[in-house]
Amino acid sequence: MNMSEMTALMPILMLSLTAVVLMIQASIKRDQAVAWWITAAGLLLSLWGAGYARDFVQPVTVLLVVDDWGLFFTTLILMASLVTLILSKESFSPEGERKEEYYLLLVLSVLGAVILIQSSHMASLLLGMELMGVALYGMIAFPEKGELPLEAAIKYLVLSACASVMLLFGFALIYAATGDLTFAGIGAKAGEAYAREPVLLMAGSAMILAGLGFKLSVVPFHMWTPDVYQGAPTPVTGFLATVSKGAVFIALTRFFIEGQLYQYSSLIFALSAVAIASMLVGNWLALQQQNIKRLLAYSSIAHFGYLLLVLIALSMAIDADTNRLIGEAITYYLAAYIVTTLAAFTVVATLAGEDDSLSMIGAFDGLFWRNPLQASVLTVAMLSFAGIPLTAGFIGKFYLMTVAIQSQLWVLMGALVLGSAIAIYYYLRIIFAMSKIPPASIKLGSQGDINKGPRVEFGPQDLLAALLMLLVLLLGSWPQPFIAFAGSL
Amino acid sequence: MEGLNIPLNHILLVSSLLFSIGMLGLMIRRNIIFILMSLEVMLNSAALAFVAAGAHWGQPDGQVIFMLILTVAAAEVAVGLGLVLQVQRRFKTLDMDSANRMRG
Amino acid sequence: MADMIWLVPLIPLLSAIILMLGSAILPRLLIGLLGVGSVGLAALLTMLLGLEFLANPEPFQLSLWTWMQVGNFSPSIAFYFDGLTLVMMSVITGVGFLIHLFSTEFMEEDTSYARYFAYLNMFVAAMLVLVMADNLLLLYLGWEGVGVCSYLLVGFWYQDSANGQAARKAFVVTRIGDTAMALGLLLLFTELGTLDIQAMVGAANIEWQVGGTLPLIACLLLLGGAVGKSAQLPLHTWLPDAMAGPTPVSALIHAATMVTAGVYLIARTHGLFLLAPTAMMIVALVGLATLLMAAFTALMQTDIKRILAYSTISQIGYMFLALGVGAWTAGIFHLMTHAFFKALLFLGSGAIIHYLHHEHNIFKMGGLRTRMPVTFWSFMIGSAALAALPMTSGFFSKDQILLQAYQFSDIGPLLWFGGLLGALLTAIYSFRLVFVVFFGKANTEPEGDTGWRMAVPLITLCTLAMIGGYFIIPVADVFPVASGDHPAHWVEYVSISVPLLGVLLAYLIFQSRQLNVDRWVSSSVGQALRRFWLSGWGIDWLYDRAFVRPYYRISGLLKNEPIDAIYGLVVAINQTFNHWLVESQTGRMRWYVASMVLGLIVLLTLALQIPALQPTEGAS
């Protein structure tokens, strides 16, 4: 490990440092405000580190690879973590006299995610995922009151561990088949191994897909999603939905590409089945859901179904142009999804806090007239999820469709269209609820007291929500700079 | 210890059996402690497979991963048992079937 | 003067607009002045035009502007003026003026006085456009315009749903014909490339063979329009119901002018019909069938206006007969005389109804001869003309028709005989009306006799009905000359005597009661026939069952949008999936694990479908 390699690991180092500083701080004087600031500073430092590391892209040992693409997503999830951090301070744990541990866990979880993103080896994949996961268990179960967080945590722990074992077993099989643990090594030796022991290789890959599929909550490994989304504190849910899923998807992509799994038609077929099932099942599940957190959980199932399409398209990729397109599609869609999801959870966290009954759609009735800003943000987020133009989600969907057409994946395309059509219904349901005019005001015949509703104070969450909304709109209405950037990765 | 010629597939067979048994335990047990034990069995099965594969290739990597799995198991169990304590305190039972407040 | 021809329809139209806009503010007197005056002015202009034309009988055309121009389709707002136009315009403005005048008294107490005159003026304008149109599209504009005005006026007393029903029936039934006519227009334009009547007929004569299929179809489609508007079989059912409107309206629209539009249309496009002898035959047969059917029906009616309505249908049947046999001039001549005497009869009946507390049943009248002398004489003269008693106007026109029918190819005598039978019936029913209403004992006391505004039109029309037969209509240049030879003299004698026989029969049955028909009538066959005839040969009933009710039923069945059920099914499918899947979210961890295991099994199964060939083609 030379200096250059160390520099390349800057974000990881900064996060580790933050964790250590937090430990020290806790041992000196427990003060959660200080801990918050330390965490925030640490995340910012890591952001700086991620930028700094761009000049030092290289593989670091066999375990990690630092490249532009990974650094971009590192940046993205660090920002998402910052959002989570802000939300956590404002809106969760009324009893939280001891939130230092939460911040520590958050930092550790982010660290795991960053490692996951940069992993190029089964060991780092495993450790990154577990680090992220174990820290998340603690974060989910963090609230001291209520049974839902606990239930969510235990479900997540058991099911996630189960999935990890599947993943591990799959790794073991692939290792047995190829004798290599690095992604690139597997890719290099896979052809030979396939000729010798195709069954072992395919079964191993399938188990890995199952394990990672669980984290991405694709069908049929999706069942935990709504329960955990609902039970976890809302900022943690947001974190789970963005950082955790995003990082896992990146890792999957790396493994998929480096390991050259796209070559195997049976795997592609299995993946297509998973993708189609996710697109449809996710949307069907969300159709009548009344709890907005559960609804977002179901919708995320569908969204990762959509995203899998891109990986499948790799198998059909015919020219460099299409490959570039696929790369951009992943970057764009994931970025758009993360930003949109954060916007949605910011609103939910602000309005519902930890009160489960407040995250029912009924609680959002007439929000436009009570809190226009948050309502607008949620509306934009929903439209973005639904893929309506001028939002980031639309460009994302546009990319997916272009990829599907270029790769001639008609069945997946059909499922995508069908799923999107179904999805409009439930996204719109939320918007409709928010736009309800309280009955009394109609009788009054004037704006009367409706206008007295809006909150006067303007908290940091409002600023955050507004920023995220602008980002969603900006990505949707002026995507060229970002496309150019994504193309350069 | 020369001439280790135990067939690889037999070891993998044992490992798969352990994996399946662990999975079965996960599916039939309601007591959270047993569920955690099942997870341990499964992790152990994966560890066995890794060590066997490592031995097959004559590489130390299998054992390295085994150690990492040990770490993972320890961390998971630590948090898991912490949750068990909370479950007992709040639900007054360890039966996970009764922990289904969230559904639908 | 000819350049001013556009003023003729414009004046009533402007008046209509003014009346419509100012209905709330204009005083009654002014309304009356405007309504009557505008038509009077139009009549005056027509008279001047007519004088000029008679001095110099040269048809002319006046184009105002190109209506629309799309490709080679460029109909204009243009008028064409010839003898036929003059006759029609004279009838419309002349009789129209009299009826307007009559209306000022008839409608005196109505609250919607202005609306009435607005509609009526609008009608006159539209009717003028119809007859003056240079091309079929403009004619169609007038055609539909009069239809709408007819609808408005029939349903004038809108508070009574029955009136609305009648109005809608009138409009929709004629619309069926109109649609056929519209299709005819489409065909004519597509084939001949123009809708200008003169150019079109010219082109048809060049491009089409006599007896070809296209002219036949085109003529039949036009005939469809004519049949609808002129209440001929099978689209005649609206006219008796249309009597729901104010009586002057019936006189103007449903006797004198609009219903004869079909006759005008065929006469105007006779150049086409000459190319389709079959179509002409059909016209004649339609006319004959209608005149007989309507005459029989008229015989049984008790409502004074329905008698007149059926009589109108019957008389237009004569006109159709005339057109069908190529007796163009006779047909138009009958159109004119009919306008006189039928308007007279309607106005007379209007006077009766007005002063008899809106009584319509003739058997509740009686003995009005002395109490309403003006009306009585009007009726006498009108009925005489209707029955075609010698020396009345109706005699001349009907006689011509019958004689020319007799000469028409092989079936001429048959047509003649049918017409004769109709004439006999006409005489019977018209004098039945006279005898029942004006003789015998009084059943209802009238409030008085007509005022001057009613009397003047009645007397004028009496005169016209008497002397109209001596007019020579200036259509010699319009129509081809009829054959010069006369049929045998006995034919003429029979034609003259039959109406007289009819009057005699009517006298014997209804007045002197010397001929007792009760026994026949009360027999079961007689009763059945009576009911059959009374109901207008059951045609209304038939249509009700065949068209109206099925339409209601179909519409009612479809009301709740069966197509939506398909989309409902889509929704239901989605809901079902949603339901099943939500059920699967039990919240139980063991179940979740099981689903994961199942998923793993499925994934493994899929992944282990190792293809025979090795890695697929792929790029890095």
Add this chain to the structure above:
Amino acid sequence: MLEITLFYIAATIALVATVLAMTRANAIHALIYLIVSLLAVAVIFFLIGAPFAAALEIVIYAGAIMVLFVFVIMMLNLGEEGDARERGLLHPKIWAGPALLSLMLFSELLYMISTVDGPVSSGVVTAKEVGLALFGPYVLAVEIASMLLLAGLVGSYHLGRRYLEREE
């Protein structure tokens, strides 16, 4: 030959002990069977030339992790009635479906494994080799593992502390 015999014995013990552990009603009994199973697996490790792994399996897995379980079980002080209920729950109706699933899974794995042949290994991988690997290319993994343990520590501390505070 000896090794092979030993292997089959150890494997049998491991499997039987695991099955027994999974089906016990009493948690402590189950745990003891589990420890037996782990020891048997350690023997297998030893037999296939991974003595270091075998040692760790005994020391950490059977020794440390299982003891954690014991502590927690003792702390919860599960009584006899708990055992009775657990016994009642092990009804065929409950385990038939999952057993079928497991069987299917296993048969697929079996099918897969049946294609593998060759001996497991040609020599022993010593502790030294492992150590060199661990602190050579895998040094970052060790660091990350430490973070992982830290996360586990903090999480269990947070959860367990509240339990203890509440108990007092």
Add this chain to the structure above:
Amino acid sequence: MVMINLILILLVGGVLAMLSERAGENMPRRVALTVVLLDIIYLLSHLSGMADLTQLQAPMPDDPSTWLMHFKAQWIPAFGISIEFALDGVSLLMVMLTLVLGAIAISSSWTDVMAKRGFFEANLLWTLAGVLGVFMALDLFLFFLFWEVMLIPMYFMIAIWGHENRGYAAMKFFIFTQASGLLMLVATLGLVAVNHSATGQWSFSYFDLLNTPMAEQTAHWLMLGFFIAFVVKLPAFPFHTWLPDAHTQAPTAGSVILAGILLKTGAYGLIRFAVPLFPEAALDFSFTAMALGAAGVVYGAVLAFSQTDFKRLVAYSSVSHMGFVLLGVYAWNELALQGAVMQMVAHGFSTAALFMIAGSLQERLHTRDMREMGGLWQQMPRMGAVAMFFVVASLGLPGLGNFVAEFLVLLGLFQVNPWMTAVAALGLITGAIYSLILMQRSFQGEPNAKLEGHSLTDFGRREMLTMAVMMVALIGLGLYPQPVLDMAQPVLQSLLEMTSVEIAP
């Protein structure tokens, strides 16, 4: 820039209208009206400088400079997407119709909407902006964007200020149009991909995508994607079921805009995109399309007849009328196309007026159920007379715009398929039946007993003025439609020439 400004004025105006609510509850509608009038003036002031609109040059599809206006700026060069607007006679007609009906819609909402007026007027203006975008965008991506985005404010208008069943109606409206829009997006991307593989360039520009060579099969599928999106919006049988609900539940201004303008975007799309982009496929498909049109004409009319809800009846009449447009477009000759364009304009006015009358009735009677009406003429003669005018307009009385449109369509259609024409002509009869029953049930007949004691105010000055504008427009279109025909003529001519070149073997 003029075109962008037209849209921007409306967008910014929407924001102003929303903000102006603070200045008083009557401000938003005044601001909104001012903004629309300003937009009209702006447009006219720029048109006046141009050549005589009735003497337009034929816009060549391969040369944007021959168009009336053209604007192009890079937007997403990665995909060859640009902000490209262009205006020709047909789009100009539609733009003017949009703005005029927009002003009328604002007038109709004057007393109708009571709650949240600022946001209401803002949505109204934004919808108009979106529609303008649809009519002017010639980049397919941009077109799709406007196509989708204009639905959102419309959705809000129905969902917030609609009647009792607004949630369902708004949802149905949105899902129908959105789902079909997705198909169009797929088809667009497919077309672009085909073009990309042929030329190696990404481009969404209409001018580039015309004449894209493609396999017959491909063209059929892509055409179908566009077709479905457009006929759902049109709406054509059997994709029309969203319309009665949406129209019925929308507030008056919403119905006016929906019927008057939004439906026309579908027709416009057919004329502009669905046929020219895939001429052969469209030709092969024309019989089916015309059959759908004819079916719509009759089906809509039959269903209209049995409706008891005033607005629902009018809504079904729209289905019937739009059937004529579909027929006209797929007959694809000058007569029929002119008829279709004419129908778009004339139907815009006649139906908008009928919806306004329905709105006024609802405002006064608090019901749209015609079983609770009857004899209203007595109390409201002015409204009755106006209603009568528009009813006869809608049944196609010659001398009014709708007649010209229907006749031209039939005339053009007759040259293509006489039998289809005969079926479509049934619409003239059934049209009369439902139109007159509408009059009968509401304004004529015995005054409804339930209304006794109510004193109903007749149309006031503002309402009469609005109505007069539309009446004059319809009479003008009916008696002298030439200006409109002249504006559309060059466009249609060049479209016909272009596609006929394509069709020629």
